[in-house]
């Protein structure tokens with residue numbers, strides 16, 4: 001993987017004069033964003049594929065250093081734009097650890113967080129499935145996927161106020177409780193889901209064209225997967241059952257019942273099956289979380305140093321007014337220290353290494369974006385395959401470039 | 407246009423041509439960031455951009471009439487966007503989708519171009535972060551309106 005500061009134009013012929021060098025991307029329908037691949041090809045066969053990244057470098061980590069702890073969440077949420085809430089949650093959990101308030105987060109807040117994470121996972125896998133289908137020429141899958149995703153986005157819009165970047169998870173809890181009517185919407189979604197899943201499986205799983213194009217394509221052995229630091233569904237499709245939700249539980253994941261789907265083949269088809277299974281497991285967690293939501297309760301920590309006091313109290317209490325003013329004008333301070341927090345995002349282990357020097361802004365926010373590590377594996381699995389298969393491989397690794405380039 | 411008693415439709419050739427042109431504005435497949443996901447949503451069954459005749463996303467700039475700059479444009483991506491725009495055949499239109507493409511949005515920093523209009527001419531700006539798919543549909547509507555009113559887009563409009 002390379003990263004230069006200006007767009008690359010490859011030399012057409014390689015050093016030894018035999019192979020041709022082609023540039024695929026950064027504007028290409030099946031690179032899932034702005035990836036450029038420098039392909040050394042020998043007729044139709046790929047000899048070498050070098051990913052060139054950086055076409056979406058946004059400077060998010062640097063911008064976060066200039067914002068208050070809570071404000072930084074806004075930019076951080078925009079890294080992995082298929083699963084915005086996972087970024088926000090991971091960062092919030094890290095800051096909570098630094099503040100030492102991890103066990104004071106209300107239970108209801110944790111439950112809604114879990115609910116949100118799993119719905120995000122389903123929505124993200126739906127986009128992946130839809131676009132993967134298009135890459136392989138199965139266009140109708142896209143419409144089925146986006147129809148279901150629309151229902152999930154409606155739910156997110158109702159709770160957080162925005163379809164894609166709701167900024168709903170906050171340090172200390174949540175932005176607000178679920179509004180009326182959301183639970184009914186959620187029940188409807190839970191009802192609709194199994195039927196839709198059956199349809200999606202029916203469209204692709206036994207489809208001979210789809211199988212021909214994905215089985216034995218882009219095989220990633222367990223050793224290579226570990227060597228390239230691959231995580232998430234791509235790792236589990238190679239037979240290693242590593243899931244942060246099980247290994248290092250957060251938000252009370254240890255109290256939910258769910259399986260970690262794995263396969264041993266390690267090819268694109270296995271990754272497809274693992275993701276489909278994962279969507280069903282995610283729905284299992286959603287159902288369990290739904291049952292816990294009947295009990296009302298607070299959704300924000302009761303600590304005026306971190307959470308703004310309720311609006312009603314501001315007019316009545318001098319103290320509340322001062323707390324509110326302080327929080328809005330200069331945020332809160334976090335004790336010096338550093339922390340690494342990881343969660344299982346739809347793409348794998350998403351981690352934030354956060355350093356505080358006691359100020360009201362982060363000193364450093366370093367991201368471990370799963371997509372970037374997963375994408376590295378492409379260099380290992382691409383050589384020796386046809387160019388057409390490359391499209392399958394990129395799709396099956398599911399990279400998101402907002403996250404790769406940050 | 408007027409329908410005459412004999413079942414004929416009378417119109418100026420110009421109007422018919424513009425009507426046809428405005429009903430087949432083909433966008434370029436160029437997804438940049440988060441906004442691109444919402445750009446994909448407009449093609450889904452719920453929003454169905456096919457009603458406007460713009461569902462044919464073309465991967466080659468030579469076949470596209472409309473560039474939707476969907477998302478933040480990094481300094482490294484800027485020259486690529488410019489080149490794609492130059493490769494599109496006239497007449498051509500540009501929608502700047504989202505806060506980032508229009509002004510840099512929340513990323514006022516070293517990495518992001520502060521508004522795509524600093525490198526290519528923009529016809530319609532869509533506010534939002536990301537804009538709703540309805541917002542994008544409305545923007546396409548505005549482009550169609552421009553075409554019907556005789557706008558020519560791109561360099562021709564500015565010559």
Ligand code: SF4
Nearest residue numbers: 440477504505506535
């Ligand atoms: S405007 Fe918002 S949603 Fe669109 S690319 Fe920028 S940050 Fe992402």
